[in-house]
Amino acid sequence: MERAVVGATPDGEPVERVVLGEAPGPVVHLLSLGACVDRFVVTGGDGVRRDVVLGHDTLADRLAGTGFHGAVVGRYANRIAHGDLPLPGGAVRLPTNDRGHHLHGGPDGYHLRAWRLAAADDERVRLELDSPDGDQGYPGALQVVATYRLEGDTLRLDLEATTDRTTVVNLSHHAYWNLSGVGSGTVDDHTLEVPADRWAPVDPTGIPLGALADVAGTPFDLRTARRLGDVVRDPHPQVVAGPGLDHDLVLGEHDGTLRTVAVLTSPATRTRLTLRSDRPGLQVYTGNMLDGTETGRGGVPHRQGDGVALEPQLHPDSPHHPDWPSATLAAGETSRATVSWTVGPS
DSSP states (O other): OEEEEEEEOTTSOEEEEEEEOOTTSOEEEEETBTTEEEEEEEEOTTSOEEEOBOOOSSHHHHHHOSSOTTOEEOSBOSEEGGGEEOOTTOOEEOOOOBTTBEETTOTTOGGGSBOEEEEEOSSEEEEEEEEOTTGGGOOSOEEEEEEEEEETTEEEEEEEEEESSOEEOBOEEOOEEOTTOTTSOOSTTOEEEOOOSEEOOBOTTSOBOSSOEEOTTSTTOOSSOEEHHHHHTOOOHHHHHTTSOEEEEEOOOOOSOOEEEEEEEETTTTEEEEEEEOSSEEEEEOOTTOEEEEEOGGGOEEETTSOEEEEEESOTTGGGOTTSOOOEEOTTOEEEEEEEEEEEEO
């Protein structure tokens, strides 16, 4: 395990980096800024070692970016329509930062915060964040813990949050994966499999329309692995409007079971990612808004389709859909979520 201070936020908070693992297994670089996975270096089936998550060379580039690269996002991942948050005690207004809606916790979400590096050893890193009452408009002081564990070829992330007042919590992780390696081009030739039989159609601004739809006969049917380039060029109106995927795939009711929710494969490098989660939904985002304005590793800009984000979470805009799994957290309660990534030869 390596640990070092690598810079500071604009308000002077130190940013630390911890490196876990050793070759030929995964080597993971974690930053306290955003509790993020900054690098994920693995050996592919072709024997070549590659970094397989999009990232940045400098903290300045990361702070200036709008892609949420590798970070824990919250207090509510995904969108809340019009920043209108209904709660038992009355509606709350949240700041809007995406086409008139509240996205990933707001303009100053958890991805931009310097989390406390509370503990680190060769296998585990614990990061903590205190989110005060009123933070980005949310009621209740929230204590958040993100614990990363490297176990063989698997990186596991456990997220916990406790509140002192009724609020909503929907934490997720926002890595962009390219199993052919950072800077190798698009993920068009990757295949993706997701065991979801329903999906959430959205309006032109990304807000779910309400009724969930059957995936059968649509590009959202990933129950059998499909090439991503074929999916994002499907003439389905929802894909054309994207352009690409930025949709919630429904995995079933949350029963606390950690199960496989996605398998991503690069045939070119014979590398596979198996994603496991206990969340009821998986937002699949094909990097539609990566437009080349963000600077990635080696000065290479992030362009549309250079990575795919697989974000386990509660369903988007769930506060407006009381029949969906609830994000409401009462005083004294603890929200828990787990995600794990196993990456190696296919």
